[in-house]
Amino acid sequence: MRRIFTLIGLLLVVPVWAADQITVFAAASTTNAIQDIAALYQKEKGVEVKTSFAAASALAKQIEQGAPADVFISADLKWMDYLDGKDKIVKTSRRNLMGNQLVLIAPKGKAFPVKLEKSFDLPGAFEGRWCSCVQSVPIGQYSQQALTALGWWAALEPRLAAAPDVRSALAFVERGECAVGIVYATDAKVSDKVEVLATFPSDSHSPVLYPAALVQGAKPAAKGFLEFLASSQAAAIFSRYGFTVIK
Known part of the structure; x- marks a missing residue:
């Protein structure tokens, strides 16, 4: 009987643990800032944030193929538009976080x-x-x-x-x-x-913008992290690394 109760306890604990862990796919240029923000969010909210950094194009392709990401942060609008067109992101969650030079x-x-x-x-x-x-x-x-x-x-x-x-x-x-x-x-x-x-002069190239969005099927905890990315605390970190925060 004790074994049965132990198994039931494990079944109850595992989903809660999984719900408190999210995965963020972010463009390589955001590495330092997102690592700091993820660490701060994890400390304050108790949600484990796993991160994966690479070229936005590579990450978008991985998400298209079913990679288990909850939040995507791109280094341009094109690859976010690409996933939007494939219905791989939650359209209403999309927002531009910051700019760069x-x-x-x-x-x-x-x-x-x-x-x-x-x-x-x-x-x-x-x-x-x-x-x-x-x-x-x-x-x-x-x-x-x-x-x-x-x-x-x-x-x-x-x-x-x-x-x-x-x-x-x-x-x-x-x-x-x-x-x-x-x-x-x-x-x-x-x-x-x-x-x-x-x-380089800003008019010599397209604006460098970083959009972020929830990936379709994202865990509920991911919404809180996406909102945190637009907070004053995150803005201070982005600014410290030289990004231009979009308000």
């Missing part, structure tokens, strides 16, 4: 003067390869847009070392494997191994 970086100690204007010859200002991301990744698309607007894309495309996500691109430049790179301002901010050469 695009910057040109070089390894620490190897900076050189740069003017982000068409009259400047960026391709001739450095030797070797430069790094950003593949075109399916938001930062790769923003980079092409910015370089095209300034008239440099055609000359620089053959010298591109394409990384799978922005943190990998940052690492290439940190190690000196690329002379320059294009990353988000927030990524450059968390590294002491690179220097920012210039910030």
